[in-house]
Amino acid sequence: MFVLNDREYEYISRAVYDYAKINLTEQKRPLIVSRLSKRIRELKMNSFAQYVKYLKEEQTGREFELLVDSLSTNFSHFFREPHHFDFLRHEVLEKAGREQLTIWSAAASTGQEIYSILITIKEYERETGRKINVRLLASDISRKVLEAASKGVYQERDVEKVPRPVLENYILRGTGEKSKLVKVKKELVDKVNFFRINLNDKIYRLQKMDVIFLRNAIIYFDHDTKVELINRLHNYIKPGGFLILGHSESLSGLSDKFELIGKTIYRRIGDD
Ligand SMILES: C[S@@+](CC[C@H](N)C(=O)[O-])C[C@H]1O[C@@H](n2cnc3c(N)ncnc32)[C@H](O)[C@@H]1O
Structure with a gap:
């Protein structure tokens, strides 16, 4: 894990708030550190300072989108709240x-x-x-x-809650190495x-x-x-x-x- 200082934390949380209005409170700081440390390693960088500099300079905004993605919660499942x-x-x-x-x-x-x-x-x-x-x-x-x-x-387990006869009408099952996957x-x-x-x-x-x-x-x-x-x-x-x-x-x-x-x-x- 890399060390995230106050200035870097404030820059990241402010930028995410301005863009998506997602509130990265102080309690979310460890989450920022763990999720972004992974990204920093992928980019072969060695500090948050380097990463924040890259974010500021990167013109397309794609890196910033990846950052928001990595910090937001995308959990969902079929027929959630039936x-x-x-x-x-x-x-x-x-x-x-x-x-x-x-x-x-x-x-x-x-x-x-x-x-x-x-x-x-x-x-x-x-x-x-x-x-x-x-x-x-x-x-x-x-x-x-x-x-x-x-x-x-999706993973087969994602559709576990869908009654099987219903499922068969709308979803195809993978075979061979894709046997744990289903496709709408x-x-x-x-x-x-x-x-x-x-x-x-x-x-x-x-x-x-x-x-x-x-x-x-x-x-x-x-x-x-x-x-x-x-x-x-x-x-x-x-x-x-x-x-x-x-x-x-x-x-x-x-x-x-x-x-x-x-x-x-x-x-x-x-x-x-
Ligand atoms: C937990 S998922 C909810 C998925 C689904 N609605 C459900 O209940 O299962 C929250 C989604 O909100 C999206 N999200 C967060 N901020 C957003 C924004 N400002 N505009 C549009 N989508 C946003 C995230 O990318 C994420 O995919």
Whole structure:
């Protein structure tokens, strides 16, 4: 491990905050040291001073993106928080008309969330014979996770919670040396529009959504960032549309423009 002095820590934590609004508090200092020491070794450097100098001089911003990637949490899995997918089925799909539904996974990570949404829709269509007119969007600040998401390849253990008969309709199993891997079928991957969005940008080039999944992302933001983001997202949800948060997240004290209608499920209040 390399030694991270106060000036270097402040530079890194300030730069990450300015870019992604991810709060690298003093408690996260050991994490910065361990994750970036690995990167410093990969670059064949021998100190944080050298690395910070490189970060400042590197023009493309790619190294900075790698740094943010290495310090953020990308954990996700298929059908995480299953009640959200029950809600999608019973309150959104069953009530959907002919108009196009738009669903956005706004901190999509490696794609398990958007594919769980899509599998829920496909299963609903299969069971009812109905066709849902839907546009699916998945975005993240990290290009690396989006690249993985758009490949749709996972470890077999990642899909353990998906009932096997359901799984077989949407996922291919690897063979030979890939026998521990599964791959989401191409026809599903092709249904998702992947793109990069920093949620803390002031505007997004997006239409209004019926449902936004914003799960397990705002937990990393401070209060003011959360307030700003939630008020911005209000403009990207249709009146009566839904915002879904992660299990330990809440809009309490952040916005009065949404009402809580289920466990971490909010409905947008008010007309346009
Ligand atoms: C823990 S994962 C959540 C994945 C999925 N939503 C779930 O609940 O399983 C958090 C994701 O938020 C993304 N993220 C963090 N800051 C972001 C920002 N400012 N804009 C967009 N995405 C961000 C991270 O890159 C990461 O992939």
